[in-house]
Amino acid sequence: MLHRRLLAFTGLALLACSPLGFAATQVTAEHGWIRLLPGDLPAAGYVVLHNEGNQAAVLTSATTPRYSGVMLHVSSTRNGSATMQMVPQLAIHARSSLRLTPGSFHLMLTGASAPIPKVGDVVTITLHFDGGQALAVPFTVRPAYAEDDGSGTAAAPGT
Template identity: 50%
Template sequence: MKPIALSLLLSGLLLAGGAHAADADQVRASHAWIRLLPGALPAGAYVTLENDGDRPVALRGAASTVYAEVMLHRSSREGGMSRMSMVDALEVPAHGKAELAPAGYHLMLTQPKVPVKPGDTVTLTLRFGDGSTLATDFIARPANALDAGDEHADHAMPAMDHGAMPHGH
């Protein structure tokens, strides 16, 4: 096959149905915050994800340069017992939203490489099913916090390497 014919064939295949926006391009993150717990206890990260796209997307996890490990978990209550389990993905429905919140889905953050204190901003890179990512700033809050706080409503940023070390906010 001649190079021009191959190029036209590949272009046609992409136009026929293979081309769509990356999952991260369809998602907006807001109300992103981290609940810090005392000592070496893991922190919990929470965020609201809104999908503006025409198809569902799956949050598969996250990464951090500040925390050694970031895992997607779900808390639940069964028979009066609280349980927590790791999950592979959280679906964000088309034209809908999914919330990571206390007592539900959350990101568990373990082994901070540097001390994180209330008021610090930590960037977590959210990872979606198609491999795309969304770097999102999370504000660190004390253990007794219930939400992100009013002044920190939207912390999503374009995916890029911008030195995700915590800093005062």
């Protein structure tokens, strides 16, 4: 009797954790922008991600036809000098937000393809989440001296 109840409970728990339980509109994005650096220096993408769902969303990768390489990075200061590292994934906790911003998490963009993105362009970067969901987010290209003042592209449509 108890055993049967336990089984039923386990079944529910599995259902709740399955990819099917991950609504396509769980994550929204706003203020997407790219800081363009001169020459062949990599550009950086910043965005604010909101997880409206009851489960954590995990950003595993990002892709765009405008850059051959898009990596998840985090900046930090070690022994007084700025450094950055790749991160395998970024979790956005349930009902919370994650800000990719200068000095912290960012998308590192390398290998720009023609036409080379320039200030004022809007580059669409698709964010891929654990469970197979994808979100296409517009990023406004801004100059090297741009600050994170929240003036990036307004909220992206959930896809």
